[in-house]
Amino acid sequence: MFFERPDSGELAVLVHLDFNLKLETNDPREFEELVLSAGGDPVAFLTGKRASPDARTFMGSGKLEELQDLVTLHEAELVIFNHTLSPSQERNLEAVLKCRVLDRTGLILDIFAQRARTHEGKLQVELAQLRHMSTRLIRGWTHLERQKGGIGLRGPGETQLETDRRLLRGRIAFIESRLAAVRRQRDQARRSRTRADIPTVSLVGYTNAGKSTLFNRITDAGVYVKDQLFATLDPTMRRIDLRDVGTAILADTVGFVSHLPHKLVEAFKSTLEEAANSTLLLHVIDAPSEERQRNIDEVEVVLEEIDAHELPQLRVFNKIDLLDQFEPRIDRDDQGMPLAVWLSAQTGAGIDLLLQAMAERLGEEIVHQRVILPIKWARLRAKLYQHNAVLAEASADDGSYELDVRIGRVDLMRLLSAENIALADSPWHNLGHPQLEAG
Numbered sequence: 001m002f003f004e005r006p007d008s009g010e011l012a013v014l015v016h017l018d019f020n021l022k023l024e025t026n027d028p029r030e031f032e033e034l035v036l037s038a039g040g041d042p043v044a045f046l047t048g049k050r051a052s053p054d055a056r057t058f059m060g061s062g063k064l065e066e067l068q069d070l071v072t073l074h075e076a077e078l079v080i081f082n083h084t085l086s087p088s089q090e091r092n093l094e095a096v097l098k099c100r101v102l103d104r105t106g107l108i109l110d111i112f113a114q115r116a117r118t119h120e121g122k123l124q125v126e127l128a129q130l131r132h133m134s135t136r137l138i139r140g141w142t143h144l145e146r147q148k149g150g151i152g153l154r155g156p157g158e159t160q161l162e163t164d165r166r167l168l169r170g171r172i173a174f175i176e177s178r179l180a181a182v183r184r185q186r187d188q189a190r191r192s193r194t195r196a197d198i199p200t201v202s203l204v205g206y207t208n209a210g211k212s213t214l215f216n217r218i219t220d221a222g223v224y225v226k227d228q229l230f231a232t233l234d235p236t237m238r239r240i241d242l243r244d245v246g247t248a249i250l251a252d253t254v255g256f257v258s259h260l261p262h263k264l265v266e267a268f269k270s271t272l273e274e275a276a277n278s279t280l281l282l283h284v285i286d287a288p289s290e291e292r293q294r295n296i297d298e299v300e301v302v303l304e305e306i307d308a309h310e311l312p313q314l315r316v317f318n319k320i321d322l323l324d325q326f327e328p329r330i331d332r333d334d335q336g337m338p339l340a341v342w343l344s345a346q347t348g349a350g351i352d353l354l355l356q357a358m359a360e361r362l363g364e365e366i367v368h369q370r371v372i373l374p375i376k377w378a379r380l381r382a383k384l385y386q387h388n389a390v391l392a393e394a395s396a397d398d399g400s401y402e403l404d405v406r407i408g409r410v411d412l413m414r415l416l417s418a419e420n421i422a423l424a425d426s427p428w429h430n431l432g433h434p435q436l437e438a439g
Contacts (some may be wrong), residue, residue, distance in 0.1 A: 012040040013070050016082040017059060018049045027291060031082040031104070033208075038111045043074040057096070058089045064096060071097050080107055105132060120182050127175045134168050199362050200249040202275040204303065205284035206256055206295035210318040214284060214345035215252040218355070242359045244406075251278070256302045276308040280361055282354075287317040287326075287342065314361055315340040316354060321347050330357050337361070368406040371427035375399050380419050387411055 012035060016028045028047070035042055048063050057064055058081065071079060078100050079093070085103040093101040102110075109132060112125045203211045219238040236252045253275050275281060281303075285296060303309040320326045321344040328350025331340040338357035343350025373381055381401050384390050389407035396402050407415075416426055423429060 010039060010041045010078070011043050011074060011076045012078040012080050013067065013074065013076045014042050014045045014080050014082065015059070015067065016045070016047050017053075017063075018047070019052060027294075028082065030291075034104075034107055034111065035080060038107060038114070040078070040080070043076055044070045046070060053083075056089070057092050058083065058085055064093075068097060071099055078102060080104075120179070123175050123178055123182075127172065127179065130168055130172050130175070134165070134172070198247055198249055199245070199279035200251060200277070201280045201282060201358060201362075202251045202253055202278040203282045203284055204253055204256070204275050204299060204308075205282075205316075206286065206299055209284045209286040209289075209295070210345045211252055211284045214282075214316065214318060215250065217345045217348060217351055219250055242355060242362065245359050245362045248279075248358075248362065251275070256299050275303070276306045276311075278308070278311060280358065281308065281311050281313045282316050282358075283313050284316045284318050287319050288322040312361060314338060314357055317342045318345050320344050321349065328353050367412055367428065369428065370402070370404050372396060373401040373403060373427065375401075377401075377419070377421070380415060380421065383415050383418075387415070 014032065014035060016031060028045075032042060032045070046063070046067055048059070050060060050063075054060060059067070067079065070076070076099060079097055080102045082104055084105055085093070085101070090101050090103065109125070109129050113129065203215055205211050215236065215238075219240060238250050240248050240250050242248050283296075283299060285292060289295060300309060303311075317340060320328065320342050326342065328341075328343050330338050330353050331342075333339050338360050341350060341354045341357050343354055345351070378401075381390075381403065384403065384405060384407065387407060389405050389411070390403050391406055392404040394402040412428065413423070416423060416428075
């Protein structure tokens with residue numbers, strides 16, 4: 001006999017088991033924060049240890065009875081596991097507990113569904129949910145649960161099941177085509193920025209590290225901010241002006257979490273591509289967090305999964321206002337290049353240092369040199385002025401132009417090419433040599 005699922009349920013019993021196997025485990029405290037972020041009301045937290053998961057019900061019979069008692073005692077409508085369950089394990093647990101059972105992936109999908117605001121974000125969440133549902137079709141569709149098949153029962157149930165599968169496949173294909181169109185638009189916008197030589201800086205980091213607060217502090221964008229996991233989901237982009245660099249694009253991306261379900265990484269690939277195609281990554285880190293290093297490692301795993309791990313990265317240690325006697329500062333390497341900035345997005349302390357460090361990192365591709373141009377290159381001189389690249393000018397005795405030029409490396413190469421001037425024949429023939437000032 002099968003139960004009828006309620007439309008919604010908030011009273012939840014949480015389950016976290018530690019296994020003796022060398023498996024990656026999820027943080028129980030983060031798990032509870034995820035449930036609260038989803039709007040759940042945890043009424044009990046069941047923990048335990050076991051050598052390995054049970055193939056049928058994930059947990060042993062004794063723990064299952066204990067879980068049954070908790071569900072009955074608190075009249076819970078939902079049991080959430082801090083683990084990934086197989087479809088059969090979910091069905092078996094629901095049959096015993098007589099309430100809905102959700103695993104960690106389903107929980108994160110639900111949070112993402114609540115947070116999505118833009119059309120693209122909603123499509124991405126729906127795609128991830130449908131892909132997740134396709135592996136749990138029998139479990140999720142209550143009108144099929146009494147259709148067991150067998151003698152006298154074949155046909156209708158199987159026909160309905162195939163109909164549902166076909167509908168799912170059709171909807172998935174439709175969403176994928178819509179997201180492909182969005183991806184093409186995003187690629188076109190990205191190519192336009194590249195042609196205009198506008199650098200993109202993407203904020204990445206573990207969820208609740210303070211990315212959106214930092215984004216608002218820099219841009220005054222008014223992005224939704226709350227002290228909860230995945231407070232913002234949809235990407236936001238704003239133009240900013242950096243000293244000695246000019247216009248740049250700052251992008252706020254979705255926060256990462258430990259063991260981010262692969263379905264979500266796949267579904268949000270078009271959004272995460274903004275990070276993968278950035279000029280610079282700002283890796284925002286919750287400085288006072290006890291799990292700081294683990295969170296850093298988890299972010300690096302996702303960055304590698306989206307092929308963004310080799311991009312230039314500036315670490316931003318946020319929330320230093322929660323540390324004792326800690327002042328904003330910039331950490332530099334042996335060459336003096338910024339590696340990390342310590343600041344507080346909440347109070348604004350250290351924001352000026354971050355902007356300075358961003359300008360220095362982006363300025364690595366800035367060519368600054370005093371050159372002499374012969375009269376025959378007057379058109380090149382005029383184009384340098386059009387790019388606002390001439391800081392000062394003096395005239396030589398022979399009428400040639402002595403210019404103090406500061407310009408992006410890409411722009412310089414483009415101008416020389418347009419004038420059919422070979423780099424080796426130009427005043428910038430020493431480009432890349434130590435005597436050339438960069439930034």
